Amino acid sequence: MTIQGRHCEERSDEAISGRPAAPVVVIHSIAQAIAALKAAARAGRPVVLASPPGAGSYVGPGWFGAMVDAAREVVPDAHFSALLDCGDDVGAALAAIRSEIEGVVFTGRADVARRLADIARQHRVQFVTDRPARALDLGDDFFAPPEVLEQHCADLLT
Secondary structure, three states: OOEEOOOOOOOHHHHHHOOOOOOEEEOOOHHHHHHHHHHHHHHOOOEEEEOOOOHHHHOHHHHHHHHHHHHHHHOOOOOEEEEEEOOOOHHHHHHHHHOOOOEEEOOOOHHHHHHHHHHHHHOOOEEEOOOOOOOEEHHHHOOOOHHHHHHHHHHHHO
16 A cells, blocks of 8 residues: 555555555444444454445545544544545545545555645645455445444454
């Protein structure tokens, strides 16, 4: 995974190995984000909250950022990072960077990625050009109760 931006020094093992230092949980709702953070805090492990592929195009940085901020308020002791996947949508990636979303995934052309990476650096936004492998996707559990969501996440983290 290629990473550029504010978390490079903190994640040098991630940049070298190509694998995230923390498990990646794909979230589709605030309930899922909170469940993942509660499980991570209980396990004492970091986690990466990631949007579904291409979500930057249909939910946008405002929704994703508000969801992450709300989850952070509910579980302030959780150690995590967040990635909004914009796929190859340049406009979505640029909007996410300008909104200073913590991390942006862009899978488009390399020449465009280089330009976006420079803009991301200026905004202190983590920029990832390879979609990270997900350890858990909670998409099938969209309507599951919080206890079930937390248990799925706990099973991953223990």
